[in-house]
Amino acid sequence: MDLDLSGKHALVCGASEGIGRAAAHELALLGASVTVLARRAEALQAVVDALPARNGQRHGRITADVSQTNALADKVGALAGERRIDILVNNTGGPPGGPVASATADAFLQAFTRHLLANQALAQAVLPGMQAAGWGRIVNVVSTSVREPIQGLGVSNTTRGAVAAWAKTLSREVASQGITVNNVLPGFTETGRIAQIVGDRARNTGKSEQQVADGMKATVPAARFARPEEVAAAIAFLCSPAAGYINGVSLAVDGGRMQSI
Numbered sequence: 001m002d003l004d005l006s007g008k009h010a011l012v013c014g015a016s017e018g019i020g021r022a023a024a025h026e027l028a029l030l031g032a033s034v035t036v037l038a039r040r041a042e043a044l045q046a047v048v049d050a051l052p053a054r055n056g057q058r059h060g061r062i063t064a065d066v067s068q069t070n071a072l073a074d075k076v077g078a079l080a081g082e083r084r085i086d087i088l089v090n091n092t093g094g095p096p097g098g099p100v101a102s103a104t105a106d107a108f109l110q111a112f113t114r115h116l117l118a119n120q121a122l123a124q125a126v127l128p129g130m131q132a133a134g135w136g137r138i139v140n141v142v143s144t145s146v147r148e149p150i151q152g153l154g155v156s157n158t159t160r161g162a163v164a165a166w167a168k169t170l171s172r173e174v175a176s177q178g179i180t181v182n183n184v185l186p187g188f189t190e191t192g193r194i195a196q197i198v199g200d201r202a203r204n205t206g207k208s209e210q211q212v213a214d215g216m217k218a219t220v221p222a223a224r225f226a227r228p229e230e231v232a233a234a235i236a237f238l239c240s241p242a243a244g245y246i247n248g249v250s251l252a253v254d255g256g257r258m259q260s261i
C-alpha cells in the first residue's frame with residue numbers, strides 16, 4: 001500500500017494541539033513537509049520542533065485566526081504562491097455548546113465564518129496549485145453530528161451539516177483533476193475540546209466530571225475515548241496516494257458510537 005508522502009507539502013489547520021497536532025505528526029511520519037496553522041505562535045513552534053523530519057522535510061508555521069477570512073486567505077495564498085500546498089487539512093476549534101432554540105444569529109455567523117467560510121477560503125487558496133499538479137487532498141475534520149445531531153450542540157450540528165454538504169459538492173467538482181475531498185468525523189476524542197464538553201455537562205447537570213465522562217464512554221461500544229492519533233491516522237490515510245479513489249466520503253472514527261449504518 002502506497003502511503004508515501006515524500007515531496008508533498010501539507011497545510012494542517014488547528015494544529016497547535018488536539019487532533020490537528022496529531023494529524024501534522026502522522027503526515028510528517030509519512031514523509032510530508034508540514035505547515036501548521038493556528039493562533040498561538042509559541043504552541044505552533046513547539047509542534048514544529050517536535051515533528052519528525054528526515055529526507056529534507058521542511059516544516060513551518062503560520063499564525064492566523066480562521067475567523068478573519070480575508071487575512072487568512074491572504075496568508076495562505078502567499079504560502080501557496082511560494083510552495084505548492086498538496087494537502088489541506090481543514091480543522092479548528094468546535095463552536096460553543098447550547099440548545100439551538102436559544103442560539104443567537106451572531107453564534108451562527110461566528111461558527112459559519114470559522115468553519116464554512118474558512119474552509120472555502122483555504123480551498124480556494126490551494127486548489128490552483130493542486131489543479132496544476134493534477135494531485136491534491138483536502139480533508140475536513142468535522143463531527144459525527146453530520147449524521148446524528150448531538151443534543152446540546154445546536155449551532156455546531158447545523159454548521160457541520162453545511163460543511164459536509166459543501167465538501168460533497170466540492171469533491172464532485174474537482175475529482176477529475178486528481179483531487180479528493182473527504183471528511184473525518186471524530187467521536188469523543190481526548191483533547192481540550194472533550195474536556196470542555198465534559199466540563200459544560202458537569203456544570204449543567206450537577207454531576208462530577210468523572211460521572212459525565214463515564215456516562216459518555218458508556219455510549220461508545222469501544223467503551224473509551226479515542227486518542228488523537230487514532231483520528232489522525234484516518235486523516236493521514238485519506239491524504240495518502242493509496243486513498244486516491246476515496247472521494248466525497250464522511251469517515252467516522254468513533255469507536256462504533258453512531259447507530260446509523
Ligand SMILES: NC(=O)c1ccc[n+]([C@@H]2O[C@H](COP(=O)([O-])OP(=O)(O)OC[C@H]3O[C@@H](n4cnc5c(N)ncnc54)[C@H](OP(=O)(O)O)[C@@H]3O)[C@@H](O)[C@H]2O)c1
Binds near residue numbers: 013015037193194
Ligand atoms: N475532541 C472531540 O471529542 C471531538 C469530537 C467531535 C468533533 N470534534 C471536532 O474536531 C475539531 C478539532 O477538535 P479538537 O478536539 O482537536 O480541538 P482542540 O483540542 O480544542 O484544538 C483546536 C485547535 O484549533 C485551533 N483553533 C481554535 N480556534 C481557532 C481560530 N479561530 N483560528 C485558528 N485556529 C484555531 C486551536 O489552536 P489556537 O488556540 O492556537 O488557535 C487548536 O489548535 C473541532 O472542530 C471539534 O469540534 C472533536
